[in-house]
Amino acid sequence: MMNALLAHRLESVPQTDFQQQRHDEQCSAVVDRGLIVQSSFNTICAIEYMKSHNVAPQVIERVLLNPQQRRKERH
Numbered sequence: 001m002m003n004a005l006l007a008h009r010l011e012s013v014p015q016t017d018f019q020q021q022r023h024d025e026q027c028s029a030v031v032d033r034g035l036i037v038q039s040s041f042n043t044i045c046a047i048e049y050m051k052s053h054n055v056a057p058q059v060i061e062r063v064l065l066n067p068q069q070r071r072k073e074r075h
Contacts, residue, residue, distance in 0.1 A: 027055060027059075031050065034060070043064055
């Protein structure tokens with residue numbers, strides 16, 4: 001019961017910009033490695049790699065199948 005209450009309280013805490021940024025950076029790193037997997041092996045391996053790291057399906061599709069829609073690197 002106590003764990004459920006704690007989990008509910010943690011879910012209701014708003015995510016800070018720092019937490020969102022950290023998640024975005026982690027996801028970006030996974031996507032970058034997925035692109036390396038795609039170029040080294042094949043697209044199926046890259047899809048499976050990104051899926052195993054919880055990258056959203058629409059992101060996987062966009063970065064692997066539509067390279068012109070990738071975000072520009074920050075300088």
